[in-house]
Amino acid sequence: xxxxxxxxxxxxxxxxxxxxxxxxxxxxxxxxxxxxxxxxxxxxxxxxxxxxxxxxxxxxxxxxxxxxxxxxxxxxxxxxxxxxxxxxxxxxxxxxxxxxxxxxxxxxxxxxxxxxxxxxxxxxxxxxxxxxxxxxxxxxxxxxxxxxxxxxxxxxxxxxxxxxxxxxxxxxxxxxxxxxxxxxxxxxxxxxxxxxxxxxxxxxxxxxxxxxxxxxxxxxxxxxxxxxxxxxxxxxxxxxxxxxxxxxxxxxxxxxxxxxxxxxxxxxx
Ligand code: 15L
Numbered sequence: 001x002x003x004x005x006x007x008x009x010x011x012x013x014x015x016x017x018x019x020x021x022x023x024x025x026x027x028x029x030x031x032x033x034x035x036x037x038x039x040x041x042x043x044x045x046x047x048x049x050x051x052x053x054x055x056x057x058x059x060x061x062x063x064x065x066x067x068x069x070x071x072x073x074x075x076x077x078x079x080x081x082x083x084x085x086x087x088x089x090x091x092x093x094x095x096x097x098x099x100x101x102x103x104x105x106x107x108x109x110x111x112x113x114x115x116x117x118x119x120x121x122x123x124x125x126x127x128x129x130x131x132x133x134x135x136x137x138x139x140x141x142x143x144x145x146x147x148x149x150x151x152x153x154x155x156x157x158x159x160x161x162x163x164x165x166x167x168x169x170x171x172x173x174x175x176x177x178x179x180x181x182x183x184x185x186x187x188x189x190x191x192x193x194x195x196x197x198x199x200x201x202x203x204x205x206x207x208x209x210x211x212x213x214x215x216x217x218x219x220x221x222x223x224x225x226x227x228x229x230x231x232x233x234x235x236x237x238x239x240x241x242x243x244x245x246x247x248x249x250x251x252x253x254x255x256x257x258x259x260x261x262x263x264x265x266x267x268x269x
Pocket of ligand 1: 076077078112113114115169170171172184257258
């Protein structure tokens, strides 16, 4: 597949770009910053919040060799003001979706987040695992942006028949470092497996999956991902003996969003 990866210079973007290249896909990188050294990767330096700039990328790619899919990883990975969160997660997604419709690109894999449901108290988890149909319960304006972006994916899937998969990523890290991470970790290799599954699953339409590894202590249900072909192989439990308990562990375990659900993030919109 020929895949446009946005946020390709970011921490997830670099891992996904290399992983897709290793698996034989063609990658076109896009970021607000110039390319890290990935050989002669085609690259566009621009902000996805600029719809004209995004449209120009699709026009240029269509003239050369059309894109098959987009992996949309661009976006500020933490809390920001409400307007900035909506720009970072919703306006960027809309610009890409409109360009996809115009140029016949039919699939997008989105870097959603566990913070779309982060204010869900752990004691309310039905059967101990949170499924993808539980009501959106964002823990921050960041989470609100991710929920709204999923709403946009749902709208464009219904209107235009696109295949749009939101991967609600847990904690993307080289290895788990906190007790919460034992439940929330997404390994680098599993992240690549997840993205490739979401890119290649037959006709998913609008779909949501939880982007975590096969963690023994998982809080989120992996079944929706497995239904799309995502088979995680790593388990944070292998690090459990090396992770020291911290005073904040109990507070971080009260809600699935961990620290993002805490009062330190409360602020006016
Ligand atoms: C995320 O979605 C954030 O981008 C990242 O900063 C972490 O907070 C991560 O989730 C997490 O929940 O650990």
